[in-house]
Structures are given as C-alpha cells and as structure tokens.
Amino acid sequence: MSFLDIRGLSVRLKKGPALLRRVSLQVQAAEVRGLVGESGAGKSMIGKAVLGILPPSVEVSEGEIFLDGVDLLRMAPSERRRKIGAVAALIPQDPLTALNPSHRIGPQITDRLVDILGWTRARAEARALELLAEVQIPDPARVMRSYPHELSGGMRQRILIASAFAAEPKLIVADEPTTALDVTVQKQILRLIAGMQARHGTALLFVTHDLGVVSKVCQKLSVLYSGLVVEDTSVAEFFTAPRHPYSAALLAATPKYTDPLAGLNPVPDAVIDAVRAEVAAFDRMRHG
Amino acid sequence: MADIYTIENLRLSLANMTERRFFGATPQLEILKGLDFSIPRGAVVGIVGGSGSGKSTLGRALVRLLEPSGGAIRFDGVDITHLSEAELRPLRRRFQMIFQDPMSSLNPRHRVGTIIAEPLRLHGFDAIPARVARALDNVGLPQAFASRYPHELSGGQRQRVGIARAIALEPDFILADEIVSGLDVSSQAQVLNLLERLVADLGLTLAFISHDLSVIRRLCSRVIVLHHGRIVENRETGALFAAPEAAYTRELLDAIPLPDPAQAWA
Amino acid sequence: MVDGRSLTRRRAGARLWLSLTWLGLLCLAALFAPWVAPKDPLAQDLFLGRLPPFWVTGAEPGYYLGTDSLGRDVLSRIIHGGRVALMVALIAGVATCLLGATLGLLAGFLRGWVDMLVSRFIDIWMAFPPVLFSILLIAVMGPGLWSIILAIVVIDWTRFARVIRAEAMAQGAMDYVASARVAGRGRLGTMVREILPNVLPTVVVLLTLEMGIAVIVEAILSFVNLSISTDDPTWGGMIAEGRTSIHQAWWVLVFPLITLFLTVLAFSQLGEGLKDRFDPVLR
Numbered sequence: 037m038s039f040l041d042i043r044g045l046s047v048r049l050k051k052g053p054a055l056l057r058r059v060s061l062q063v064q065a066a067e068v069r070g071l072v073g074e075s076g077a078g079k080s081m082i083g084k085a086v087l088g089i090l091p092p093s094v095e096v097s098e099g100e101i102f103l104d105g106v107d108l109l110r111m112a113p114s115e116r117r118r119k120i121g122a123v124a125a126l127i128p129q130d131p132l133t134a135l136n137p138s139h140r141i142g143p144q145i146t147d148r149l150v151d152i153l154g155w156t157r158a159r160a161e162a163r164a165l166e167l168l169a170e171v172q173i174p175d176p177a178r179v180m181r182s183y184p185h186e187l188s189g190g191m192r193q194r195i196l197i198a199s200a201f202a203a204e205p206k207l208i209v210a211d212e213p214t215t216a217l218d219v220t221v222q223k224q225i226l227r228l229i230a231g232m233q234a235r236h237g238t239a240l241l242f243v244t245h246d247l248g249v250v251s252k253v254c255q256k257l258s259v260l261y262s263g264l265v266v267e268d269t270s271v272a273e274f275f276t277a278p279r280h281p282y283s284a285a286l287l288a289a290t291p292k293y294t295d296p297l298a299g300l301n302p303v304p305d306a307v308i309d310a311v312r313a314e315v316a317a318f319d320r321m322r323h324g
Numbered sequence: 325m326a327d328i329y330t331i332e333n334l335r336l337s338l339a340n341m342t343e344r345r346f347f348g349a350t351p352q353l354e355i356l357k358g359l360d361f362s363i364p365r366g367a368v369v370g371i372v373g374g375s376g377s378g379k380s381t382l383g384r385a386l387v388r389l390l391e392p393s394g395g396a397i398r399f400d401g402v403d404i405t406h407l408s409e410a411e412l413r414p415l416r417r418r419f420q421m422i423f424q425d426p427m428s429s430l431n432p433r434h435r436v437g438t439i440i441a442e443p444l445r446l447h448g449f450d451a452i453p454a455r456v457a458r459a460l461d462n463v464g465l466p467q468a469f470a471s472r473y474p475h476e477l478s479g480g481q482r483q484r485v486g487i488a489r490a491i492a493l494e495p496d497f498i499l500a501d502e503i504v505s506g507l508d509v510s511s512q513a514q515v516l517n518l519l520e521r522l523v524a525d526l527g528l529t530l531a532f533i534s535h536d537l538s539v540i541r542r543l544c545s546r547v548i549v550l551h552h553g554r555i556v557e558n559r560e561t562g563a564l565f566a567a568p569e570a571a572y573t574r575e576l577l578d579a580i581p582l583p584d585p586a587q588a589w590a
Numbered sequence: 591m592v593d594g595r596s597l598t599r600r601r602a603g604a605r606l607w608l609s610l611t612w613l614g615l616l617c618l619a620a621l622f623a624p625w626v627a628p629k630d631p632l633a634q635d636l637f638l639g640r641l642p643p644f645w646v647t648g649a650e651p652g653y654y655l656g657t658d659s660l661g662r663d664v665l666s667r668i669i670h671g672g673r674v675a676l677m678v679a680l681i682a683g684v685a686t687c688l689l690g691a692t693l694g695l696l697a698g699f700l701r702g703w704v705d706m707l708v709s710r711f712i713d714i715w716m717a718f719p720p721v722l723f724s725i726l727l728i729a730v731m732g733p734g735l736w737s738i739i740l741a742i743v744v745i746d747w748t749r750f751a752r753v754i755r756a757e758a759m760a761q762g763a764m765d766y767v768a769s770a771r772v773a774g775r776g777r778l779g780t781m782v783r784e785i786l787p788n789v790l791p792t793v794v795v796l797l798t799l800e801m802g803i804a805v806i807v808e809a810i811l812s813f814v815n816l817s818i819s820t821d822d823p824t825w826g827g828m829i830a831e832g833r834t835s836i837h838q839a840w841w842v843l844v845f846p847l848i849t850l851f852l853t854v855l856a857f858s859q860l861g862e863g864l865k866d867r868f869d870p871v872l873r
Contacts (some may be wrong), residue, residue, distance in 0.1 A: 190415055293540075294565075416773065
C-alpha cells in the first residue's frame with residue numbers, strides 16, 4: 037500500500053469553480069513524486085489538501101486522502117491534525133517569511149517536537165542540533181540561538197529542511213522550495229533534500245514549475261492542467277516520450293543552455309484548446 | 325559612434341539598511357566596484373549573476389534611476405553620470421526600461437491605454453492614439469486591451485504592456501530587468517520570442533538582465549557575468565558557453581538543472 | 591479567476607446604500623429644517639413639558655418623539671441639531687483631510703528635508719494631549735462653530751498626515767513610480783498622476799471616519815457647553831439636558847443618542863463601502 041494515496045480528490049472554491057478535478061495519485065515510501073503545471077493548475081492545492089491547510093475559501097467536495105492507511109477526510113478535525121502532525125511535514129516556498137522573525141531559530145524547530153509530539157526539551161534540542169549538522173550548517177549551537185534575519189536565504193532554507201525532517205515524518209510536502217533561491221544555492225538545497233529523503237526513506241511530494249528540477253529529484257511525476265491530472269508517469273518516461281501533448285509542449289517551452297535552438301516554443305494554441313476541451317468534457321460528464 | 329553605452333570604472337554605493345546606526349549617517353555599501361564595458365549599437369547583451377551580484381543596480385544605473393558614486397556612463401557620447409533629473413528628461417525617451425514585476429510597474433489605477441500613452445504625451449509625440457494602437461499591435465495584444473486595467477490581465481499580457489510602453493517611445497536602448505522570471509514557461513517563451521522579433525524589426529539595442537543562463541543563451545549575442553559587484557566575464561555568447569573562463573561562470577553553468585534526467589549533476 | 595469578490599461586492603453595496611440613505615435623509619432634513627421640522631425647535635411650552643413619544647399613552651399629536659422638560663419638540667430639535675453636526679462634519683472633515691493628506695503626501699513622496707520637517711512636526715504635535723488642547727483653544731477663541739471646526743482640524747490633521755505619509759512611501763517604492771521617471775515625468779507630476787490615485791481610497795476612508803469623529807467631537811464639546819450658543823439645538827447639548835431627566839423622560843436622551851450613533855456609524859460604513867465599490871484593484 038502506498039504511503040500517500042489520493043483518490044478522486046476534488047477541491048473547489050466554496051460555491052465556485054473547481055480547483056482540483058478528481059485528482060488521483062500515489063506516493064510510495066521513500067519515493068519522490070513531482071507535481072508540475074503552470075501557475076493556477078492546482079499543484080500547490082494538492083499539497084495543502086494533504087497537510088490540511090487549505091485556505092478557508094476552499095472546500096473538498098469529494099475524494100479520499102489516505103495517509104499511512106487512514107482516510108484523513110473521514111477523521112475528526114482534531115484527530116486529523118494530530119495524525120498529520122505526527123507523520124507529515126512541509127518545506128515551504130519562501131524561507132524569508134516561513135520563519136518567525138521575532139523568535140530564535142532553536143525554539144522554532146523544537147517547539148513543535150515538544151508541544152505536539154510530547155518530547156522532552158532536552159531530547160528535542162539534541163535532535164535539532166543533530167539535524168542542523170546533517171543539513172551542513174556550521175556551528176549549529178550558535179545558529180540555534182540566532183534570529184532569522186541574521187542568516188542568509190540559503191541558510192534559512194536549510195533550517196526549514198532540518199525542521200521538516202526533525203520529527204522523522206514519513207511524508208514531506210515541498211512547495212517550490214527553491215524558487216526564491218539563486219541557482220547555485222538551489223543546487224545545494226536540492227541535493228540536500230534528495231540526500232535527506234533517501235537517507236530517511238521519506239516519501240516526498242515535490243511541487244515545482246521547473247522541469248529541470250523535476251528531472252533531478254523526482255522519480256514519478258503528475259502533470260496538471262486546470263486541476264486535472266493530464267499525465268501520471270515516471271520521470272524517465274516523461275523526458276524521453278511524454279504521452280500527453282500538453283506535457284510535450286511544456287517540455288518544448290523549457291529552455292536549455294546546452295542547445296540554443298531547443299526550447300522556448302510557446303505551448304501551441306491547438307494544444308491549449310485540446311486540453312481545455314478535456315477539462316470541459318470532464319466537467320460536463322460530472323454535471324450530467 | 326559604434327557603442328551606444330560606454331561605461332568606465334563605474335562605482336555605486338547605497339545606504340546599507342541592515343546596519344543602520346542609532347546616531348550618525350547610515351554606512352554605505354559598495355554594490356558596483358568599478359565596472360568597465362561598452363554596449364555596441366544593435367547588440368543584445370545579457371547581464372547575469374546571482375542575487376547580490378549588483379545586476380539590477382547596474383541596470384538602474386544605466387537608465388539613471390540611480391546616480392553612480394564614481395566613474396562614468398556615456399550614452400551615445402553624452403556623459404549622463406551625474407546629470408540632474410531636468411537635464412535627463414529630454415534624453416529619457418531614448419533609453420527605456422521594462423521592469424521585473426509587471427504588476428507593480430503598471431499603475432493599478434490607470435488603464436492600459438493611458439499607461440502606454442502617458443510617456444508619449446510627456447515627450448510631445450503627435451498622433452498618440454495611432455501610436456498606442458501600433459504599440460499594442462506590435463506586442464500582439466488586441467486593441468480592446470487599451471481600456472482594461474492591469475489587474476484584469478494575465479502575467480504574460482501585463483509584461484507585454486510593459487514592453488509596449490517602452491517601444492512606443494521609439495527608444496534607442498531598452499533595459500529588460502528579469503522580465504520573464506515571474507512567468508510560466510509558455511508565457512516566458514512567448515515574451516522572449518516577441519522581444520527577439522522586436523529587436524530585429526525595430527533595430528533596438530537591448531540589455532537583458534537575468535539569473536537564467538538558458539534564457540540568455542537563446543536571446544543574447546554577448547554576456548556579462550557579474551559576481552559581487554565585479555565583471556568576471558564579458559564575452560560573445562557562443563564562446564562563453566563553449567568554454568567559460570571564470571570559475572564563477574562555470575559554477576553557474578554547472579548549477580543549472582537541465583530538463584534531462586541523463587544530465588550528470590553532481 | 592472567480593473568487594470571493596462578487597460576494598464582498600454585494601455586501602459592500604448594501605452597506606454603501608444603507609449609509610448613503612441615512613446620511614442623505616439627514617442632509618435633506620438639515621438643509622430644509624425650517625420646513626421639515628414639525629415644530630419650532632426653540633418654542634417652549636411648559637404645559638406640554640415631558641410629553642412621551644407618540645406610541646406611549648399620554649402623547650400629544652404632532653410631537654412624534656415627545657418633548658423635553660421645557661416643552662420643546664425633540665424631533666424638531668434633532669433635525670435642527672443635525673445642521674450643526676453636518677456642517678462641522680463637512681467643513682472640519684474636508685479641511686483636516688486637505689491639510690493632513692497634503693502634508694503626508696509631500697513628506698512620504700518627496701522624503702528628504704520635507705519629510706524630516708513634517709515628521710518632526712507631527713511628533714511634537716502628537717505629544718500634546720488633544721482634549722486639553724481643544725479646550726484651551728476654545729477658551730482662547732471663545733465658543734462657537736468656527737472654534738470647534740478649527741479645534742478639530744488643528745488636532746486631527748496628524749491622523750491623515752501619518753497614514754498618508756506611510757502609504758505614499760509604500761507606493762513610492764513601487765516600480766510604476768520608477769517607470770514614470772524612466773518615461774521622463776517630473777517629481778510633482780509623478781506625485782499627482784501616479785501616487786495620488788493610489789492613496790485616494792485611503793484618503794476617502796480616513797475622510798469619512800474623520801467626519802464621524804467630527805460629529806462626536808462636536809457633541810462632546812456641546813455636552814460640556816463649549817459649543818455654539820446654548821440656544822441653538824445641538825445633539826450634544828440635547829444629550830446633556832436629557833441626562834438630568836433620564837428617569838422622568840428617557841426619550842430626551844435616547845433619541846439624540848441614537849441619531850448620533852447612527853450618523854457616526856453611517857460615516858464609517860460609507861468610507862468602507864466607497865473603497866470596496868470604487869477600488870479597481872480591490873485589495
């Protein structure tokens with residue numbers, strides 16, 4: 037059984053249009069699945085639904101989210117929070133706003149372990165130090181006492197990674213974790229995430245718009261358009277022989293510095309029309 | 325004059341806001357540490373570097389949104405380094421800028437038509453409605469967009485408005501500051517292809533600031549690599565990508581994740 | 591994208607129309623007070639003192655909201671009191687807004703020495719306790735309508751100046767201001783064409799809030815007898831008089847109080863409603 041199993045998940049604005057259209061996907065233990073698509077395709081929404089942090093204007097209209105064998109959507113809210121807190125974690129997009137500027141780093145990592153998982157403070161601190169060392173932060177003890185503004189963006193993202201892995205979660209949702217970073221820092225961070233994930237055997241749901249990043253960290257891939265999964269495939273297959281025309285068009289739009297003539301072809305109107313028609317057909321089927 | 329811009333020993337310092345003192349003046353932080361280069365007329369020059377490299381500061385100095393603290397910027401033979409705002413005004417038509425964030429660079433309370441027409445009016449152009457129509461046409465936007473507000477457009481469309489505003493003035497030089505970094509790949513491709521066509525059609529000189537070497541490779545004839553406020557490499561694009569000389573350029577290239585699982589990326 | 595916008599817009603509509611209706615009725619009544627008011631607001635008739643409102647037994651026809659201890663018609667006095675209240679709201683509100691917003695805009699956009707000057711001035715100004723300050727001012731100038739208006743302007747301009755300064759600074763950092771410079775626009779032109787339309791929604795909200803505040807300040811000053819001559823009816827004055835006979839004639843206190851409350855509420859809701867309705871961005 038997959039560690040995360042989403043079945044026919046539909047999410048929509050309250051009394052509004054659909055944001056996710058019967059999304060199904062699985063993430064096995066120790067596997068990385070990428071979620072790609074253009075902005076507004078709903079890729080972040082899936083991660084938010086799994087972690088139970090959907091914005092209040094949005095509701096789940098149908099479907100099941102099995103996390104570690106239990107259906108999150110059938111649990112009482114408090115119970116669900118506990119379950120998610122115990123087995124899942126988030127690596128957020130923006131390292132500059134994800135840390136509270138008025139608290140030191142140490143408590144921001146350990147508080148969750150102490151308050152939610154009931155660890156002793158000493159054990160939590162030992163764990164935090166261990167993880168900060170694992171994400172290659174020099175002098176972890178000093179960093180624990182620092183405030184976020186004293187650290188660089190890359191450093192803060194490392195801290196957020198350490199924090200995500202702290203409670204040994206079985207699933208991590210990474211929401212565009214390197215978009216705000218320089219390309220050289222991005223490389224370090226991606227390798228760090230991939231290494232940590234492999235070592236800890238964590239399942240990883242990796243939201244990104246960058247196909248280059250996908251090819252480096254993911255094994256499986258879901259391509260979204262307008263909340264519809266248009267392709268669910270392995271990374272190897274996607275980059276050699278994408279099945280859906282929209283996937284192929286996305287790939288053709290991505291520039292490559294090794295080949296100045298490849299890439300930068302806008303998604304053709306015909307492809308857009310076809311995939312829109314697919315969405316429309318889906319909606320018609322749903323509503324009679 | 326073959327070069328439209330000649331830059332000599334350009335230095336620029338800004339107040340270091342992270343180290344504001346309780347008493348006394350804010351310490352200055354040198355962002356640009358003596359740059360020398362020139363931009364030939366008709367060239368498409370890429371300016372690349374990481375955050376903190378000074379690439380955006382350099383861009384804003386070129387169009388004199390910032391005043392250098394040392395050195396010289398000559399635009400078409402005229403020293404514009406320390407010209408006052410009033411002295412710059414007649415020149416401003418000739419060097420234009422397209423901004424990174426089209427949402428914040430288009431006044432949310434003006435319609436697209438006004439946004440494009442306003443600079444034309446300031447510089448005393450005639451036949452303004454026809455020029456606005458032509459600019460919209462040039463960037464591939466329907467005429468009806470003239471009466472829309474920026475927030476009613478998509479990111480790619482907004483960026484086209486930014487381009488239309490710049491080209492309507494028939495400038496000699498355009499600075500494009502990270503203009504595709506906020507766009508989806510498909511809109512990015514559209515905007516870059518548009519820019520490529522406009523440069524050819526209108527005979528523009530373009531400086532293209534980006535952190536993305538893949539985009540630069542496609543668009544630019546020359547590349548300037550900035551690192552910590554210094555130029556580490558300034559070469560013809562093909563040569564630079566074939567055999568990068570500076571260690572930093574190599575590091576940048578190696579860090580780019582190609583959309584190709586076969587790429588070794590260690 | 592469809593989101594919650596249509597919903598907020600509908601609610602904004604309701605609050606806008608309700609507040610506009612109330613203020614419109616009030617304005618009309620105040621403007622045509624001599625014709626609208628059923629009685630002479632100053633006419634005393636001790637035989638008709640403390641008549642209850644029309645639905646209570648013992649009411650006298652024609653005196654809809656009853657009479658006070660001197661037999662003056664409460665409704666007519668409220669209507670006439672509205673003239674003072676609205677005049678103060680309008681003149682003091684607009685004057686405060688013009689002075690404060692202009693200084694704030696100049697300071698926030700031009701920065702430099704202008705900002706230094708205005709900001710220091712605001713700091714010093716705000717160190718004075720406002721109520722004492724206004725009472726002092728009226729003591730020097732003598733009570734009267736213009737003293738009240740001046741007191742409000744002098745005290746409250748800093749509210750506009752501070753908020754608009756911050757807003758102008760935030761807008762000034764946006765790239766559309768840089769792009770106006772690239773286009774060759776001068777400083778003053780940029781301020782008027784680019785910054786002003788973007789701070790206007792805030793100005794409007796502050797203005798309507800200020801009008802509400804002006805109504806309250808006028809009522810307070812009337813309450814402590816520092817307003818216009820005691821003969822003319824004012825809401826504050828009525829509340830002060832009604833307080834003494836609250837157990838015998840609650841209506842003398844309650845009706846002007848309700849009017850005051852509704853008016854201040856309407857002003858603040860008008861501002862919010864206008865902002866939601868006419869802001870093309872709807873942040």
